[in-house]
Amino acid sequence: MSTTDVAPDPDAAQAAVEYCYEQGWSDGLPLVPASRPLVAEFLAAAGRSPADVIGRLPQLEREVTVELAAINAAMAGCLPEYFPVVLAAWEALMLERSTQGGGWQSTSGPAPLIVVNGPVRKQLGFNCAGGAFGPGFRPNATIPRAIGLIVRNAYGIHPHELEQATQGLPGRWSICLAENEEESPWPPLAAEAGQAAEASAVSATLLRTCEFVDNRHTGSAEQLLADFADTIGRSGAWIFRYASAGIVFCPEHAQLLAGAGFDRAAVRQFLAERSGRSTAELAAVGKDHCDDNGVRGPGDGASRPEFQLMLPGTDLQHLLIAVAGARNAGISMVIRLFGGWSGTAVPVLPAEAVRPA
């Protein structure tokens, strides 16, 4: 039955929405009630066995099957054809060590950061241009919400119970970028993370928050990167010996850098060598010393001039670089990673690629 055959019944719809709230399934916003025929469409789109286990948290005695993921994706408002992207995003997140441990329960309340590459962006109508961090576009908005509902419902991690976020962050369960490959001067992120250049693939990690760098009045790549180095090196986000970060460049910044000869690796090299603070500056905020567990705290109080680098190296696992947004201003986003990033993209597989021929 298509939705156009019969006039929708708002009272029945509302009763169903309320039913979902009453069960404790909602993240606070209305859910699409999932029916067997709707979920069957999701399962058909992915071609995976419904019983396949795709995530397990032994400490909570909970697991996620393909079917449970499909039910939650349907409830999040995804279309069935988004489901292969949901599964790829989930799989990419499972490559992060923290998602196998206590990440979802953490006081830092980290958000998934999902980056989509390849033809699937256009096929499914992802936004990769203006307003890349949302809202306004169904696949960008509903796919990360599906991840959040899986964590809530299949893992049973609810706020104020097993989820202990102190403040959480704006945009938790709502950050799904599609890379602006058309206006990026560099190869797709997924290509750098191990997939073919034209592949549809998803990269994902956990982030603690984002901070903008607005710099639209210099033509110097070095000045521009120095502004990023300063923002990346802030002490507030720095709690262990090293910290990992990332940048979602707007096309204007990326093109300026590429025009000056910087590829992703050169950007990383520049920032790894310059992002940080002096020991004296860190001492002023009680973070100049690392204990045996690598946790920063106050040191001996001696004011030393040496510079402490924030990034542990120049590898992509510790500085994720993507390009998204409109070509209309020099505004980019520094992202704060919860841990490192796996550095590995996961291909989006349509049903015909999964099912044996």
Next chain:
Amino acid sequence: MPNAILDPTGRAARAPAPAPGLDLAPRRADLAGARVGLMDNTKHNAALLLSEIGKLLVTEHGATVTVEATKANFAAPAPEDLVERYRQDCDVVLTGVGDCGSCSASAVADGIVFEQAGLPAAVICSDAFVVTADAMAELRGAPGYHYLRTPHPVAVLTTDQVRQRAKQLLPAVVAMLTSAS
């Protein structure tokens, strides 16, 4: 008849859990001569707090500290071989500090595992994480599991303040590990 609304939790299809309830390990009358195991979870000040309480158990109650080990992954329950080490070499265990989202829950899970292994256990959690600690106890079939609460925050305490905290906790630790309670 309309379609049913599907359950996204996977819990409906699950076999009913066994009746909740935890049989605590048998308690000694006192800790004289008891072999004490300390298991810290890497949280800031945890090792210091446990070791200070351990010293007091030695000097004031005649116990011996036989194992002082670290659970490397604070988010997960203690691995079996580590639990076995305590079972072999200790009579009672003290562990903590539950001082974060995942480690408070897993500290309680550890306490329950120790009790099931026959070891009286005292788990210390920051009082900011009571809800998640209780949720884990319920999940492990031990609703109402009793652990020790200490005022939050623990991580910012100085060494002297941690010693003070150890003294404050000592009577409750002894009560929890013996039949004196």
